[in-house]
Amino acid sequence: MQHDPHDPHATDTNVIQLPAPTAYPMVMSLGIALMCTGLVTNIVIGILGLVLTLWSIVGWFLQVFPHEAHIPVAVEIEPIEISTSRTLGRRAPASEKPRLVIPVETFQITTGIKGGIAGGIAMTVPAGIFSLIKYHSFWYATNLLAAGGFVSWAGASDAFLSEFHLRGALAALIIHGLTSLLVGLLYGAMLPMFPRWPILTAGVAAPIMFTVILHSGIGVISPILNQRIDWFWFFISLIAFGLVCGYVVNLHTKVRTAQFRALPFAVRAGLHTDTFPVIHVDAQEKKDLDHKDKDAQQ
Known part of the structure; x- marks a missing residue:
């Protein structure tokens, strides 16, 4: 998206400049198809395809040089308010053990x-x-x-x-x-x-x-x-x-498997379980967490 300095709407903040639509690519495709068809049918069809191809190349080139053709498009500014209904909770500590791939x-x-x-x-x-x-x-x-x-x-x-x-x-x-x-x-x-x-x-x-x-x-x-x-x-x-x-x-x-060998030694030896540790939260800490949840919701 560019601003065309030759367009009077270029300085308007409520208008953006978009590339102008063009039919020359489709005309070029038709011309190339007719040229290929003329190779196996009639030379007149091939000449028509050549004319369409050259015409589309020139027209497409003039739409880009010396200045790219643009059209003004009005923009409606709408304020967006981002909110969330998620609550803030305490996360369990991540385990040092890599993610399991079953079976081990x-x-x-x-x-x-x-x-x-x-x-x-x-x-x-x-x-x-x-x-x-x-x-x-x-x-x-x-x-x-x-x-x-x-x-x-x-x-x-x-x-x-x-x-x-x-x-x-x-x-x-x-x-x-x-x-x-x-x-x-x-x-x-x-x-x-x-x-x-x-x-x-x-x-x-x-x-x-x-x-x-x-x-x-x-x-x-x-x-x-x-x-x-x-x-x-x-x-x-x-x-x-x-x-x-x-x-x-x-x-x-x-x-x-290699996944089992990647486990900690305590787990492989059966000295420690692979479950997450239990988090104990006292009353005061629970109260503080509840206040944080309410503040996050507001």
Whole structure:
């Protein structure tokens, strides 16, 4: 915002000078667009675009030099009164301990990997029982999982999926193995956040969450799996995975994180709590604080 010395309103304190509006930038954009269009259509359109571009450049330049064009805008002066309804209270002393990052103890990465392997093996038991009961073949669930990676298997029959296929077994092993490892790592990082009910979290809450997520997105990931999956047995398989994985993970000892090592020695040794000290205020001091609160409100 500048004051134009050539404007009679420049000395008026109730008026401010703002840059004048201009349409030349839009005209220049139109001209450039027409020049580009003329390259693939007709030279006449390109010439028209060139004329508009040059005209907008000159017009825009004259609005800035030798003096920038401004317009006066009236200003209404309105007094502002700043007030607050907050009361003045005494603050508790800040703790020397750094801010906590929960959890201060967690599992090692290898713990999650072991839990994922154990849970993946346990998950194959309900899946195999489902295949044997409904299709009289252990390989149906294996091939159904592998079908998501083979486009040619999208329209495969139940008889085809019930047979043993080496390619399908290898694909299912890779898919199931990698998924189990990733979920095992997730369990290793997640369970320390719920230390009171780890088995309930791993065996019930997590399978419900994973089932809901997969149910909403399985149609995009694998259409054939979306058409033929049995959600009841899939949920049972997830519960088996969660219970075994959570049990294996909780068998291992947690390791201290860098946040725990940053705590004061008295807290790490159990000699001192990490709570704030209690502030005792006598009657006279309380009366003085009340007076300060009333003065602050006024």
